[in-house]
Amino acid sequence: MNRVGILCVARPTRTKLMISDKIIRFHLVSGIDPDFAALSMNSGYSNTVIERLKSGMAASQVNISQPKLRSVPIPIPPLAEQRRIVAKVEQLMALVDQLENQLAASRAAAANLMQAIVAELTTSP
Numbered sequence: 001m002n003r004v005g006i007l008c009v010a011r012p013t014r015t016k017l018m019i020s021d022k023i024i025r026f027h028l029v030s031g032i033d034p035d036f037a038a039l040s041m042n043s044g045y046s047n048t049v050i051e052r053l054k055s056g057m058a059a060s061q062v063n064i065s066q067p068k069l070r071s072v073p074i075p076i077p078p079l080a081e082q083r084r085i086v087a088k089v090e091q092l093m094a095l096v097d098q099l100e101n102q103l104a105a106s107r108a109a110a111a112n113l114m115q116a117i118v119a120e121l122t123t124s125p
Contacts, residue, residue: 004062005050005069007041009034024066032074036082039089040074049073 019025028037040046049072056062077085 004054005047005064007038009038024069026069031079032076033079033082033086035086037074039086041072046072046074 017025028034041050050064050069053068053072054062054064076082
């Protein structure tokens with residue numbers, strides 16, 4: 001259910017690319033950055049609209065149609081602003097990745113320290 005209505009940018013693409021019938025291929029009009037469109041549709045108001053438009057009786061049967069996706073509003077700032085937003089999000093996501101790596105390293109160091117302390121306490125006379 002949480003994978004329905006997720007947008008991504010596929011690069012590179014071929015003109016005769018065959019895709020599953022569960023994937024909808026969009027061609028954006030000029031003046032819309034594809035990465036900005038994906039960011040916009042995967043968050044904020046556009047994403048809220050997508051969530052409301054999903055249909056299906058069971059979690060494994062959730063779906064959304066192409067006409068419904070085409071009806072979702074996307075804020076369209078000037079192209080330069082779209083690109084600035086995408087660059088800032090990418091910069092922030094790189095920072096999040098870096099912080100997650102630091103946190104994992106800190107947790108591993110803490111676990112090693114704890115093992116060393118326990119070993120020292122249990123083997124000392």
